Amino acid sequence: MAKKTLKEHRINRDWCKGCGICVALCPKHVLELDQSDKAVALRLEDCICCKLCEIRCPDLAIEVIMEEGERDD
Template sequence: MALSVKPKLCKGCGICVYFCPKSVLDLDDMGKIYVKDPDKCVVCGQCELRCPDYAVKVTKEEDAGRDTK
C-alpha cells in the first residue's frame, strides 16, 4: 500500500480528512494535507476519490513474492 500526498496542490478544503475512515489524514497549520499515520490506511481510496485538487494518491501494491498460480 502506498499513500502519498502533494501539499502544494492542496487547497485545504478538508474533504479527504472528513471521508477518511481511519483518520489517517489531517491538515497542518497552513491548511495543507499531510499523513498522520500511514500504517492505519486501509487503502479504501475515499480520500483520492473525493479530493478535488488531486492532492492525494492511493495505490495498492501486490506482494512481490506471492505465488499467483
C-alpha cells in the same frame, strides 16, 4: 478477499488547498491538516486503502498507492 496493503500516500502539497474533505471522509482518521492547512497522512499503518480521499479530492492532490499486484476492484 486479500487485504490491500498500502505502499505510499502521495499528497501534492502544491495542489492541496486545505479544504479538509479528505480528512472528513477518511474512515480510519489517517489524514489531518497541518499548520499550513495542507493534508498530511499521519497514521499510515491504519490506512485500509479505501481511496475515498483520492476519489473525493477536488484538486486531485492525493494518490493512494498499493503494493504491486493488488488492485482496487
